[in-house]
Amino acid sequence: MAFNYAEYIRPGKLPHIWCPGCAHGTVMKSIIRAIDRVGLEKDRTVIVSGIGCASRMPGYVDFNTLHTTHGRSLPFSTGVKLADPGLNVIAVAGDGDALAIGGNHFIHTCRRNIDITLIVFNNNIYGMTGGQFSPTTPHGKLASTTPYGNPDYAFDVVELAMGAGASYVSRSTAYHAIPLERQIADGINHKGFSVIDALCTCPTTYGRRNKLGSAVDMIGWFKDNTVGIKAAGKLPPEKVEGKILTGVFRKEEKPEYCDEYAKIIEKTGGRS
Protein backbone atom coordinates (compact mmCIF):
# COMPACT_ATOMS: atom_id res chain seq x y z
CA MET A 1 0.00 0.00 0.00
CA ALA A 2 1.25 3.46 -0.82
CA PHE A 3 2.54 5.48 2.09
CA ASN A 4 -0.12 7.79 3.43
CA TYR A 5 1.64 11.14 3.83
CA ALA A 6 -1.67 12.87 4.44
CA GLU A 7 -1.70 11.33 7.88
CA TYR A 8 1.30 13.44 8.83
CA ILE A 9 1.05 16.60 6.73
CA ARG A 10 -1.06 19.37 8.19
CA PRO A 11 -4.01 20.10 5.97
CA GLY A 12 -3.74 23.36 4.06
CA LYS A 13 -0.09 23.97 4.84
CA LEU A 14 1.32 22.96 1.46
CA PRO A 15 2.82 24.19 -0.82
CA HIS A 16 5.92 24.66 1.29
CA ILE A 17 8.22 27.67 1.06
CA TRP A 18 11.17 25.72 -0.31
CA CYS A 19 12.53 26.44 -3.79
CA PRO A 20 11.90 23.97 -6.60
CA GLY A 21 14.69 21.40 -6.41
CA CYS A 22 15.55 22.09 -2.77
CA ALA A 23 16.39 18.83 -1.05
CA HIS A 24 14.89 19.86 2.29
CA GLY A 25 11.59 18.30 1.21
CA THR A 26 13.30 14.96 0.67
CA VAL A 27 14.74 15.04 4.16
CA MET A 28 11.31 15.94 5.55
CA LYS A 29 9.89 12.95 3.73
CA SER A 30 12.50 10.66 5.28
CA ILE A 31 11.70 12.04 8.72
CA ILE A 32 7.98 11.44 8.26
CA ARG A 33 8.54 7.90 7.05
CA ALA A 34 10.96 7.21 9.89
CA ILE A 35 8.43 8.41 12.46
CA ASP A 36 5.85 6.16 10.89
CA ARG A 37 8.30 3.26 10.83
CA VAL A 38 8.95 3.64 14.56
CA GLY A 39 5.26 4.19 15.21
CA LEU A 40 5.53 7.33 17.30
CA GLU A 41 2.29 8.66 18.70
CA LYS A 42 1.59 12.06 17.20
CA ASP A 43 0.26 13.53 20.44
CA ARG A 44 3.41 12.51 22.27
CA THR A 45 5.90 13.73 19.69
CA VAL A 46 7.43 17.20 19.62
CA ILE A 47 9.39 18.54 16.67
CA VAL A 48 11.58 21.53 17.39
CA SER A 49 13.54 23.75 15.01
CA GLY A 50 15.54 26.96 14.95
CA ILE A 51 15.50 29.46 12.10
CA GLY A 52 16.33 28.91 8.43
CA CYS A 53 14.83 27.17 5.43
CA ALA A 54 15.25 23.76 7.07
CA SER A 55 13.70 25.03 10.27
CA ARG A 56 10.41 25.71 8.49
CA MET A 57 9.86 21.97 8.34
CA PRO A 58 7.91 21.57 11.63
CA GLY A 59 5.16 23.88 10.37
CA TYR A 60 4.14 21.32 7.77
CA VAL A 61 3.81 18.27 9.96
CA ASP A 62 1.04 17.31 12.34
CA PHE A 63 2.77 17.02 15.72
CA ASN A 64 3.43 19.34 18.63
CA THR A 65 5.74 21.71 16.77
CA LEU A 66 8.01 24.46 17.97
CA HIS A 67 9.78 26.91 15.65
CA THR A 68 12.18 28.79 17.89
CA THR A 69 15.08 31.23 17.50
CA HIS A 70 18.13 30.86 15.28
CA GLY A 71 20.43 28.13 16.57
CA ARG A 72 18.40 27.23 19.62
CA SER A 73 16.44 24.14 18.67
CA LEU A 74 18.51 21.97 21.01
CA PRO A 75 18.18 23.95 24.24
CA PHE A 76 14.43 24.36 23.62
CA SER A 77 14.28 20.61 22.97
CA THR A 78 16.21 19.96 26.15
CA GLY A 79 13.65 21.91 28.17
CA VAL A 80 10.78 20.02 26.57
CA LYS A 81 12.40 16.62 27.06
CA LEU A 82 13.54 17.10 30.63
CA ALA A 83 10.17 18.56 31.62
CA ASP A 84 8.41 15.46 30.26
CA PRO A 85 10.85 12.63 29.50
CA GLY A 86 7.98 10.56 28.12
CA LEU A 87 7.78 12.79 25.05
CA ASN A 88 9.57 11.88 21.82
CA VAL A 89 11.63 14.91 20.86
CA ILE A 90 13.04 15.44 17.40
CA ALA A 91 15.11 18.51 16.55
CA VAL A 92 15.72 19.74 13.04
CA ALA A 93 18.26 22.37 12.03
CA GLY A 94 20.19 23.72 9.09
CA ASP A 95 23.97 23.48 9.17
CA GLY A 96 24.30 27.13 10.14
CA ASP A 97 21.59 26.79 12.74
CA ALA A 98 23.10 23.63 14.24
CA LEU A 99 26.80 24.39 14.03
CA ALA A 100 27.45 28.14 13.87
CA ILE A 101 25.07 30.04 16.10
CA GLY A 102 23.96 26.77 17.67
CA GLY A 103 27.40 25.15 17.82
CA ASN A 104 27.78 25.50 21.54
CA HIS A 105 24.40 23.89 22.14
CA PHE A 106 25.31 21.14 19.68
CA ILE A 107 28.43 19.98 21.51
CA HIS A 108 26.85 20.26 24.93
CA THR A 109 23.77 18.31 23.92
CA CYS A 110 26.10 15.59 22.58
CA ARG A 111 27.95 15.59 25.88
CA ARG A 112 24.76 15.46 27.94
CA ASN A 113 23.41 12.49 26.00
CA ILE A 114 19.78 13.49 26.41
CA ASP A 115 17.31 11.41 24.40
CA ILE A 116 16.71 13.77 21.48
CA THR A 117 17.19 13.00 17.80
CA LEU A 118 18.77 15.80 15.77
CA ILE A 119 18.61 15.84 12.01
CA VAL A 120 21.02 18.35 10.47
CA PHE A 121 19.79 19.48 7.04
CA ASN A 122 23.34 19.98 5.83
CA ASN A 123 23.34 21.93 2.56
CA ASN A 124 26.71 23.65 3.12
CA ILE A 125 25.22 27.14 3.07
CA TYR A 126 22.91 29.66 4.71
CA GLY A 127 19.98 29.24 2.39
CA MET A 128 17.38 31.45 3.97
CA THR A 129 19.50 34.57 4.07
CA GLY A 130 20.65 34.18 0.49
CA GLY A 131 23.78 32.05 0.39
CA GLN A 132 26.39 33.15 2.90
CA PHE A 133 29.00 30.55 3.85
CA SER A 134 28.30 28.25 6.76
CA PRO A 135 30.48 26.11 9.03
CA THR A 136 30.10 23.25 6.53
CA THR A 137 30.94 25.23 3.39
CA PRO A 138 34.08 23.53 2.05
CA HIS A 139 37.35 25.48 1.91
CA GLY A 140 37.65 27.50 -1.28
CA LYS A 141 33.95 27.43 -2.22
CA LEU A 142 32.01 30.48 -3.20
CA ALA A 143 29.30 32.10 -1.13
CA SER A 144 27.92 35.61 -1.11
CA THR A 145 30.26 36.47 1.76
CA THR A 146 33.21 34.52 0.34
CA PRO A 147 33.28 36.05 -3.13
CA TYR A 148 36.96 35.09 -3.51
CA GLY A 149 36.58 31.59 -2.12
CA ASN A 150 36.04 30.41 1.44
CA PRO A 151 39.17 30.91 3.57
CA ASP A 152 37.58 28.90 6.44
CA TYR A 153 37.67 25.15 6.88
CA ALA A 154 34.50 23.13 7.31
CA PHE A 155 33.29 21.15 10.27
CA ASP A 156 32.71 17.47 9.75
CA VAL A 157 29.38 16.98 11.54
CA VAL A 158 30.05 13.32 12.24
CA GLU A 159 33.50 13.88 13.72
CA LEU A 160 32.28 16.81 15.75
CA ALA A 161 29.36 14.83 17.17
CA MET A 162 31.56 11.86 18.01
CA GLY A 163 34.23 14.04 19.59
CA ALA A 164 31.59 15.73 21.71
CA GLY A 165 30.18 12.43 22.94
CA ALA A 166 26.94 11.81 21.03
CA SER A 167 25.93 8.20 21.46
CA TYR A 168 24.39 7.71 18.01
CA VAL A 169 26.02 9.30 14.97
CA SER A 170 25.23 8.66 11.33
CA ARG A 171 25.31 10.27 7.90
CA SER A 172 23.25 9.85 4.80
CA THR A 173 22.16 12.03 1.90
CA ALA A 174 19.07 13.21 0.10
CA TYR A 175 19.97 10.81 -2.72
CA HIS A 176 20.01 7.91 -0.26
CA ALA A 177 16.56 8.67 1.07
CA ILE A 178 15.80 5.13 2.23
CA PRO A 179 19.02 4.66 4.23
CA LEU A 180 18.42 8.14 5.59
CA GLU A 181 14.96 7.09 6.70
CA ARG A 182 16.40 3.97 8.31
CA GLN A 183 19.03 5.99 10.17
CA ILE A 184 16.48 8.48 11.46
CA ALA A 185 14.30 5.64 12.71
CA ASP A 186 17.35 4.06 14.28
CA GLY A 187 18.24 7.39 15.90
CA ILE A 188 14.73 7.80 17.29
CA ASN A 189 14.81 4.28 18.71
CA HIS A 190 18.23 4.89 20.22
CA LYS A 191 18.09 5.97 23.85
CA GLY A 192 20.39 8.98 24.03
CA PHE A 193 21.35 11.90 21.83
CA SER A 194 21.36 10.96 18.15
CA VAL A 195 22.87 13.07 15.41
CA ILE A 196 21.99 12.38 11.80
CA ASP A 197 23.99 14.38 9.29
CA ALA A 198 21.59 14.58 6.35
CA LEU A 199 23.53 15.88 3.38
CA CYS A 200 21.23 17.86 1.14
CA THR A 201 21.33 20.63 -1.40
CA CYS A 202 20.59 24.27 -1.95
CA PRO A 203 20.52 24.61 -5.72
CA THR A 204 19.32 28.19 -5.53
CA THR A 205 22.27 29.74 -3.76
CA TYR A 206 25.15 27.30 -3.24
CA GLY A 207 24.56 25.30 -6.39
CA ARG A 208 24.16 28.25 -8.69
CA ARG A 209 27.10 30.22 -7.31
CA ASN A 210 29.45 27.23 -7.46
CA LYS A 211 28.15 26.08 -10.85
CA LEU A 212 27.16 22.66 -9.58
CA GLY A 213 24.60 22.06 -12.29
CA SER A 214 20.90 21.40 -11.92
CA ALA A 215 19.12 20.34 -8.76
CA VAL A 216 19.12 16.80 -10.15
CA ASP A 217 22.87 16.95 -10.88
CA MET A 218 23.50 18.03 -7.31
CA ILE A 219 21.55 15.10 -5.90
CA GLY A 220 23.28 12.75 -8.33
CA TRP A 221 26.64 14.00 -7.05
CA PHE A 222 25.91 12.27 -3.74
CA LYS A 223 25.56 8.97 -5.57
CA ASP A 224 29.01 9.24 -7.10
CA ASN A 225 30.85 10.83 -4.23
CA THR A 226 29.83 8.88 -1.18
CA VAL A 227 30.76 5.48 0.03
CA GLY A 228 29.24 3.50 2.87
CA ILE A 229 31.61 2.92 5.78
CA LYS A 230 31.09 -0.81 5.69
CA ALA A 231 31.92 -1.00 2.00
CA ALA A 232 34.81 1.43 2.45
CA GLY A 233 36.64 -1.08 4.63
CA LYS A 234 36.64 -3.62 1.83
CA LEU A 235 37.51 -1.29 -1.04
CA PRO A 236 41.01 -0.39 -2.24
CA PRO A 237 42.10 3.01 -0.82
CA GLU A 238 41.97 4.78 -4.20
CA LYS A 239 38.24 4.02 -4.44
CA VAL A 240 37.59 5.63 -1.07
CA GLU A 241 39.88 8.64 -1.26
CA GLY A 242 38.06 11.93 -1.59
CA LYS A 243 34.69 10.29 -0.98
CA ILE A 244 32.30 11.22 1.78
CA LEU A 245 31.66 8.36 4.16
CA THR A 246 28.06 7.50 5.00
CA GLY A 247 26.45 5.08 7.39
CA VAL A 248 26.22 4.60 11.13
CA PHE A 249 29.46 5.71 12.76
CA ARG A 250 28.54 5.16 16.34
CA LYS A 251 25.78 3.41 18.23
CA GLU A 252 26.69 3.17 21.84
CA GLU A 253 24.62 2.31 24.88
CA LYS A 254 25.34 4.78 27.60
CA PRO A 255 23.28 6.24 30.44
CA GLU A 256 20.79 8.80 29.19
CA TYR A 257 20.37 12.19 30.87
CA CYS A 258 16.68 12.01 31.87
CA ASP A 259 17.17 8.49 33.21
CA GLU A 260 20.07 9.73 35.29
CA TYR A 261 17.98 12.62 36.54
CA ALA A 262 15.13 10.26 37.41
CA LYS A 263 17.59 8.43 39.64
CA ILE A 264 18.38 11.70 41.40
CA ILE A 265 14.68 12.32 41.94
CA GLU A 266 14.32 8.84 43.35
CA LYS A 267 17.37 9.20 45.58
CA THR A 268 16.03 12.43 47.07
CA GLY A 269 12.64 10.88 47.66
CA GLY A 270 11.03 13.20 45.14
CA ARG A 271 7.65 12.59 43.65
CA SER A 272 6.01 14.49 40.88
Added chain:
Amino acid sequence: MSGKDVFYQGNEACAEGALYAGCRFFAGYPITPSTEVAEFLARRLPTVGGAFIQMEDEIAAMAAIIGASLVGKKSLTSTSGPGFSLKMENLGFACLTEVPCVIVNVMRGGPSTGLPTGPSQSDVMQARWGTHGDHPAIALAPDSVQEIFTETVRAFNISERLRTPVILLTDEIIGHMRERITIPPEGELEIWERPRPTVPPDQYKPYDISEGIIPPMADFGSGYRYHVTGLNHDETGFPTNNPSLVQPEEERLMAKVTENLDLIQKYEYFEKPKARIGIVSFGSSARSSRAAIRMAEEEGIKVDFLRLITLWPFPTDAAVQMADKVDMIIVPEMNLGQMIEEVQRSIAGKAETVGVNRVDGDPITPTQILDRIREVA
Protein backbone atom coordinates in the same frame (compact mmCIF):
# COMPACT_ATOMS: atom_id res chain seq x y z
CA MET B 1 -1.70 26.99 60.63
CA SER B 2 1.18 29.37 61.11
CA GLY B 3 4.09 29.52 58.72
CA LYS B 4 7.64 28.42 59.13
CA ASP B 5 10.24 30.94 60.23
CA VAL B 6 13.61 30.73 58.54
CA PHE B 7 16.72 32.89 58.36
CA TYR B 8 17.17 33.24 54.64
CA GLN B 9 19.26 35.07 52.14
CA GLY B 10 17.27 36.95 49.49
CA ASN B 11 18.30 34.53 46.77
CA GLU B 12 17.17 31.57 48.86
CA ALA B 13 13.85 33.28 49.54
CA CYS B 14 13.42 33.69 45.82
CA ALA B 15 14.03 30.00 45.20
CA GLU B 16 11.71 29.03 48.06
CA GLY B 17 9.04 31.38 46.72
CA ALA B 18 9.34 29.76 43.32
CA LEU B 19 8.72 26.32 44.82
CA TYR B 20 5.76 27.68 46.77
CA ALA B 21 4.32 29.06 43.53
CA GLY B 22 4.56 25.62 41.95
CA CYS B 23 7.78 26.06 39.96
CA ARG B 24 8.96 22.63 38.85
CA PHE B 25 11.65 23.47 36.32
CA PHE B 26 14.77 25.56 36.54
CA ALA B 27 17.48 26.09 33.95
CA GLY B 28 20.35 28.46 34.54
CA TYR B 29 23.99 29.32 34.21
CA PRO B 30 26.08 30.38 37.20
CA ILE B 31 26.69 34.08 37.69
CA THR B 32 27.36 36.24 40.71
CA PRO B 33 25.34 37.49 42.52
CA SER B 34 22.48 35.20 41.52
CA THR B 35 24.03 31.73 41.79
CA GLU B 36 22.45 30.82 45.13
CA VAL B 37 19.03 30.69 43.47
CA ALA B 38 20.33 27.93 41.20
CA GLU B 39 22.19 26.14 43.96
CA PHE B 40 19.12 26.09 46.18
CA LEU B 41 16.93 24.70 43.42
CA ALA B 42 19.54 22.12 42.37
CA ARG B 43 19.09 20.71 45.87
CA ARG B 44 15.37 21.13 46.23
CA LEU B 45 13.73 20.61 42.84
CA PRO B 46 14.35 16.85 42.60
CA THR B 47 12.85 16.40 46.06
CA VAL B 48 9.52 17.63 44.72
CA GLY B 49 9.79 15.70 41.47
CA GLY B 50 10.88 18.76 39.51
CA ALA B 51 13.96 19.20 37.37
CA PHE B 52 17.03 21.40 37.57
CA ILE B 53 19.49 21.76 34.75
CA GLN B 54 22.63 23.82 34.39
CA MET B 55 22.83 24.75 30.73
CA GLU B 56 25.83 25.75 28.63
CA ASP B 57 24.95 29.44 28.72
CA GLU B 58 22.12 31.83 29.51
CA ILE B 59 20.71 31.71 26.01
CA ALA B 60 20.26 27.98 26.40
CA ALA B 61 18.81 28.39 29.89
CA MET B 62 16.18 30.82 28.64
CA ALA B 63 15.35 28.47 25.77
CA ALA B 64 15.05 25.49 28.09
CA ILE B 65 12.61 27.16 30.46
CA ILE B 66 10.37 28.15 27.56
CA GLY B 67 10.44 24.56 26.31
CA ALA B 68 9.58 23.25 29.75
CA SER B 69 6.77 25.76 30.16
CA LEU B 70 5.25 24.63 26.89
CA VAL B 71 5.01 21.18 28.40
CA GLY B 72 3.08 22.74 31.27
CA LYS B 73 5.75 23.17 33.93
CA LYS B 74 6.09 26.47 35.75
CA SER B 75 9.65 27.49 34.95
CA LEU B 76 12.30 29.80 36.29
CA THR B 77 15.74 31.05 35.39
CA SER B 78 17.98 33.36 37.37
CA THR B 79 20.89 35.48 36.30
CA SER B 80 22.62 38.83 36.55
CA GLY B 81 23.67 41.61 34.12
CA PRO B 82 25.75 39.83 31.45
CA GLY B 83 23.49 36.79 31.55
CA PHE B 84 20.40 38.98 31.43
CA SER B 85 21.73 40.48 28.20
CA LEU B 86 22.13 36.99 26.74
CA LYS B 87 18.56 36.06 27.58
CA MET B 88 17.04 38.91 25.64
CA GLU B 89 16.31 37.27 22.29
CA ASN B 90 14.50 34.31 23.81
CA LEU B 91 12.71 36.58 26.26
CA GLY B 92 11.14 38.25 23.24
CA PHE B 93 10.25 34.81 21.92
CA ALA B 94 8.34 34.11 25.13
CA CYS B 95 6.54 37.47 24.83
CA LEU B 96 5.41 36.83 21.28
CA THR B 97 4.52 33.17 21.74
CA GLU B 98 2.90 33.97 25.12
CA VAL B 99 4.72 31.35 27.13
CA PRO B 100 4.68 31.98 30.89
CA CYS B 101 8.06 32.00 32.64
CA VAL B 102 9.89 33.95 35.33
CA ILE B 103 13.33 35.52 34.97
CA VAL B 104 15.21 36.71 38.03
CA ASN B 105 17.89 39.33 37.52
CA VAL B 106 19.94 40.00 40.63
CA MET B 107 21.34 43.27 39.39
CA ARG B 108 25.06 44.00 39.56
CA GLY B 109 27.16 46.84 38.22
CA GLY B 110 27.58 47.14 34.46
CA PRO B 111 27.90 47.56 31.53
CA SER B 112 29.91 44.50 30.52
CA THR B 113 31.45 42.49 33.33
CA GLY B 114 31.33 45.70 35.34
CA LEU B 115 31.27 45.13 39.07
CA PRO B 116 30.42 41.45 39.52
CA THR B 117 30.07 41.68 43.27
CA GLY B 118 28.79 45.24 43.52
CA PRO B 119 25.11 46.12 43.81
CA SER B 120 23.32 48.05 41.13
CA GLN B 121 19.89 48.96 39.84
CA SER B 122 21.01 49.72 36.34
CA ASP B 123 18.93 47.19 34.42
CA VAL B 124 15.64 49.04 34.91
CA MET B 125 15.40 50.09 31.30
CA GLN B 126 16.76 46.80 30.00
CA ALA B 127 13.95 45.04 31.82
CA ARG B 128 11.54 47.25 29.91
CA TRP B 129 13.16 47.45 26.49
CA GLY B 130 15.98 44.88 26.45
CA THR B 131 14.60 42.59 23.79
CA HIS B 132 14.05 43.98 20.33
CA GLY B 133 10.67 44.99 19.00
CA ASP B 134 7.64 46.31 20.81
CA HIS B 135 6.66 43.98 23.57
CA PRO B 136 4.89 43.87 26.90
CA ALA B 137 7.09 44.03 30.01
CA ILE B 138 6.40 43.24 33.63
CA ALA B 139 9.09 43.78 36.26
CA LEU B 140 8.76 43.50 40.03
CA ALA B 141 11.29 44.90 42.48
CA PRO B 142 11.01 43.75 46.10
CA ASP B 143 13.00 45.45 48.85
CA SER B 144 13.29 42.81 51.58
CA VAL B 145 13.92 39.10 51.89
CA GLN B 146 10.31 38.45 52.88
CA GLU B 147 9.10 40.47 49.95
CA ILE B 148 11.41 38.61 47.57
CA PHE B 149 9.51 35.50 48.60
CA THR B 150 6.06 36.97 48.08
CA GLU B 151 6.95 38.82 44.90
CA THR B 152 8.42 35.66 43.39
CA VAL B 153 5.08 33.97 44.05
CA ARG B 154 3.32 36.95 42.51
CA ALA B 155 5.68 36.89 39.51
CA PHE B 156 4.63 33.31 38.77
CA ASN B 157 0.98 34.10 39.32
CA ILE B 158 0.98 37.05 36.95
CA SER B 159 3.04 35.22 34.37
CA GLU B 160 0.67 32.29 34.38
CA ARG B 161 -2.52 34.29 34.30
CA LEU B 162 -1.39 36.69 31.60
CA ARG B 163 0.74 34.21 29.65
CA THR B 164 3.74 36.48 29.51
CA PRO B 165 7.25 36.48 30.97
CA VAL B 166 7.69 38.28 34.28
CA ILE B 167 11.02 39.69 35.44
CA LEU B 168 11.97 39.87 39.08
CA LEU B 169 14.54 42.62 39.57
CA THR B 170 16.46 42.29 42.79
CA ASP B 171 19.99 43.46 43.48
CA GLU B 172 23.17 42.24 45.07
CA ILE B 173 22.27 43.80 48.43
CA ILE B 174 18.89 42.22 49.01
CA GLY B 175 19.92 39.08 47.09
CA HIS B 176 22.70 38.39 49.58
CA MET B 177 21.24 39.95 52.70
CA ARG B 178 19.87 37.61 55.37
CA GLU B 179 16.63 38.30 57.23
CA ARG B 180 14.19 36.26 59.17
CA ILE B 181 11.18 35.48 57.07
CA THR B 182 8.03 33.46 57.39
CA ILE B 183 7.22 30.92 54.75
CA PRO B 184 3.45 30.92 54.72
CA PRO B 185 1.67 27.58 55.04
CA GLU B 186 0.47 25.99 51.85
CA GLY B 187 -2.75 27.58 50.72
CA GLU B 188 -2.23 30.89 52.47
CA LEU B 189 -1.00 32.65 49.35
CA GLU B 190 -3.16 32.19 46.31
CA ILE B 191 -1.55 30.29 43.46
CA TRP B 192 -2.75 30.90 39.93
CA GLU B 193 -2.50 28.62 36.94
CA ARG B 194 -2.42 29.51 33.27
CA PRO B 195 -5.74 29.28 31.45
CA ARG B 196 -6.01 25.87 29.79
CA PRO B 197 -8.35 24.94 26.96
CA THR B 198 -11.83 23.65 27.67
CA VAL B 199 -12.61 22.84 24.04
CA PRO B 200 -11.71 19.44 22.56
CA PRO B 201 -8.41 19.25 20.63
CA ASP B 202 -10.00 19.40 17.19
CA GLN B 203 -11.55 22.76 18.03
CA TYR B 204 -8.49 24.22 19.72
CA LYS B 205 -6.84 27.31 18.28
CA PRO B 206 -3.79 28.30 20.33
CA TYR B 207 -4.33 32.04 19.95
CA ASP B 208 -8.10 32.13 19.94
CA ILE B 209 -9.24 35.27 21.73
CA SER B 210 -12.97 34.86 21.37
CA GLU B 211 -13.27 34.35 25.14
CA GLY B 212 -10.91 37.16 26.15
CA ILE B 213 -7.51 38.56 25.29
CA ILE B 214 -5.60 35.80 27.04
CA PRO B 215 -5.92 32.67 24.96
CA PRO B 216 -6.04 29.31 26.74
CA MET B 217 -2.76 27.43 26.51
CA ALA B 218 -2.52 23.67 26.00
CA ASP B 219 0.39 21.63 27.28
CA PHE B 220 2.52 20.01 24.61
CA GLY B 221 1.92 16.30 24.75
CA SER B 222 -1.59 16.55 26.18
CA GLY B 223 -3.40 15.77 22.96
CA TYR B 224 -3.65 19.32 21.64
CA ARG B 225 -1.21 19.33 18.75
CA TYR B 226 -0.38 22.84 17.65
CA HIS B 227 2.37 25.02 16.24
CA VAL B 228 4.37 27.62 18.10
CA THR B 229 6.51 30.11 16.21
CA GLY B 230 8.37 33.32 16.93
CA LEU B 231 7.10 34.67 13.64
CA ASN B 232 4.00 36.81 13.84
CA HIS B 233 1.14 34.38 13.68
CA ASP B 234 -2.61 34.16 13.35
CA GLU B 235 -5.04 32.60 15.82
CA THR B 236 -4.13 29.13 14.60
CA GLY B 237 -0.50 29.73 15.54
CA PHE B 238 0.84 29.66 11.98
CA PRO B 239 2.95 32.45 10.51
CA THR B 240 1.27 35.39 8.88
CA ASN B 241 2.40 38.71 7.52
CA ASN B 242 -1.09 39.92 6.92
CA PRO B 243 -1.02 43.53 8.21
CA SER B 244 -4.60 43.31 9.42
CA LEU B 245 -3.62 40.43 11.71
CA VAL B 246 -0.14 41.51 12.79
CA GLN B 247 -1.09 44.94 14.13
CA PRO B 248 -3.92 43.66 16.37
CA GLU B 249 -1.73 40.81 17.59
CA GLU B 250 1.00 43.19 18.73
CA GLU B 251 -1.52 45.54 20.29
CA ARG B 252 -3.16 42.70 22.14
CA LEU B 253 0.16 41.65 23.68
CA MET B 254 0.44 45.15 25.13
CA ALA B 255 -3.23 45.16 26.17
CA LYS B 256 -2.70 42.06 28.27
CA VAL B 257 -0.66 44.33 30.52
CA THR B 258 -2.46 47.65 30.19
CA GLU B 259 -5.85 46.05 30.80
CA ASN B 260 -4.61 44.29 33.93
CA LEU B 261 -2.83 47.07 35.75
CA ASP B 262 -4.68 46.40 39.00
CA LEU B 263 -3.43 42.84 38.92
CA ILE B 264 0.17 43.83 38.30
CA GLN B 265 0.84 47.22 39.82
CA LYS B 266 1.82 47.31 43.44
CA TYR B 267 3.36 50.14 45.41
CA GLU B 268 3.25 51.78 48.82
CA TYR B 269 2.54 55.46 49.31
CA PHE B 270 3.46 56.91 52.71
CA GLU B 271 2.04 60.35 53.06
CA LYS B 272 3.07 63.08 55.48
CA PRO B 273 0.72 65.99 56.03
CA LYS B 274 1.85 69.09 54.15
CA ALA B 275 4.98 67.48 52.71
CA ARG B 276 6.46 69.51 49.84
CA ILE B 277 9.08 66.93 48.99
CA GLY B 278 8.59 63.36 47.81
CA ILE B 279 10.83 60.39 47.20
CA VAL B 280 10.25 57.68 44.61
CA SER B 281 12.44 54.64 45.02
CA PHE B 282 12.54 50.85 44.88
CA GLY B 283 14.59 47.82 45.92
CA SER B 284 17.50 48.34 48.26
CA SER B 285 17.55 52.10 47.58
CA ALA B 286 14.07 52.21 49.07
CA ARG B 287 15.52 50.93 52.32
CA SER B 288 17.98 53.82 52.43
CA SER B 289 15.20 56.19 51.44
CA ARG B 290 13.06 55.07 54.34
CA ALA B 291 15.89 55.72 56.77
CA ALA B 292 16.59 59.13 55.21
CA ILE B 293 12.94 60.12 55.52
CA ARG B 294 13.02 59.30 59.24
CA MET B 295 16.19 61.35 59.70
CA ALA B 296 14.66 64.28 57.81
CA GLU B 297 11.57 64.15 59.95
CA GLU B 298 13.74 64.48 63.06
CA GLU B 299 15.02 67.69 61.49
CA GLY B 300 11.47 68.81 60.88
CA ILE B 301 11.40 68.14 57.11
CA LYS B 302 8.40 66.15 55.93
CA VAL B 303 8.86 63.84 52.95
CA ASP B 304 6.29 61.72 51.12
CA PHE B 305 7.45 58.31 50.01
CA LEU B 306 6.37 56.28 47.03
CA ARG B 307 7.95 52.85 47.09
CA LEU B 308 7.49 51.05 43.85
CA ILE B 309 7.19 47.29 43.95
CA THR B 310 6.08 47.04 40.35
CA LEU B 311 8.48 48.90 38.07
CA TRP B 312 6.87 47.85 34.81
CA PRO B 313 4.17 48.69 33.90
CA PHE B 314 5.19 51.90 35.64
CA PRO B 315 2.64 53.04 38.24
CA THR B 316 2.06 56.38 36.56
CA ASP B 317 -1.01 57.29 38.61
CA ALA B 318 0.91 56.99 41.86
CA ALA B 319 3.67 59.26 40.58
CA VAL B 320 1.07 61.78 39.45
CA GLN B 321 -0.61 61.64 42.84
CA MET B 322 2.72 62.61 44.38
CA ALA B 323 3.46 65.31 41.81
CA ASP B 324 0.05 66.89 42.40
CA LYS B 325 1.02 67.43 46.00
CA VAL B 326 4.75 68.04 46.30
CA ASP B 327 7.03 70.54 44.55
CA MET B 328 10.09 68.33 44.33
CA ILE B 329 10.50 64.60 43.75
CA ILE B 330 13.80 62.92 44.62
CA VAL B 331 14.56 59.65 42.87
CA PRO B 332 17.36 57.64 44.52
CA GLU B 333 18.52 54.76 42.34
CA MET B 334 21.78 52.87 41.89
CA ASN B 335 22.27 53.92 38.29
CA LEU B 336 22.87 57.19 36.49
CA GLY B 337 19.21 58.10 36.12
CA GLN B 338 16.81 55.56 34.60
CA MET B 339 13.67 55.45 36.72
CA ILE B 340 13.74 59.23 37.04
CA GLU B 341 13.01 59.52 33.34
CA GLU B 342 9.89 57.46 33.76
CA VAL B 343 8.84 59.61 36.71
CA GLN B 344 9.35 62.73 34.60
CA ARG B 345 7.37 61.25 31.71
CA SER B 346 4.54 60.35 34.06
CA ILE B 347 4.25 63.64 35.90
CA ALA B 348 4.69 65.79 32.80
CA GLY B 349 6.18 68.79 34.57
CA LYS B 350 3.81 68.83 37.55
CA ALA B 351 6.80 68.81 39.94
CA GLU B 352 10.56 69.24 39.80
CA THR B 353 12.71 66.12 39.92
CA VAL B 354 16.22 65.39 41.05
CA GLY B 355 18.12 62.13 41.33
CA VAL B 356 20.43 60.56 43.87
CA ASN B 357 22.62 58.31 41.80
CA ARG B 358 25.42 55.99 42.56
CA VAL B 359 27.22 53.42 40.41
CA ASP B 360 30.50 52.94 42.25
CA GLY B 361 29.60 49.60 43.79
CA ASP B 362 28.55 50.99 47.15
CA PRO B 363 24.93 51.37 48.17
CA ILE B 364 23.24 54.74 48.30
CA THR B 365 23.38 55.70 51.96
CA PRO B 366 20.60 57.34 53.95
CA THR B 367 22.91 60.32 54.54
CA GLN B 368 23.36 60.83 50.83
CA ILE B 369 19.62 61.01 50.39
CA LEU B 370 19.25 63.18 53.49
CA ASP B 371 21.77 65.63 52.02
CA ARG B 372 19.65 65.91 48.90
CA ILE B 373 16.51 66.42 51.00
CA ARG B 374 18.20 69.24 52.87
CA GLU B 375 19.36 70.80 49.60
CA VAL B 376 15.88 71.01 48.18
CA ALA B 377 14.00 71.70 51.41
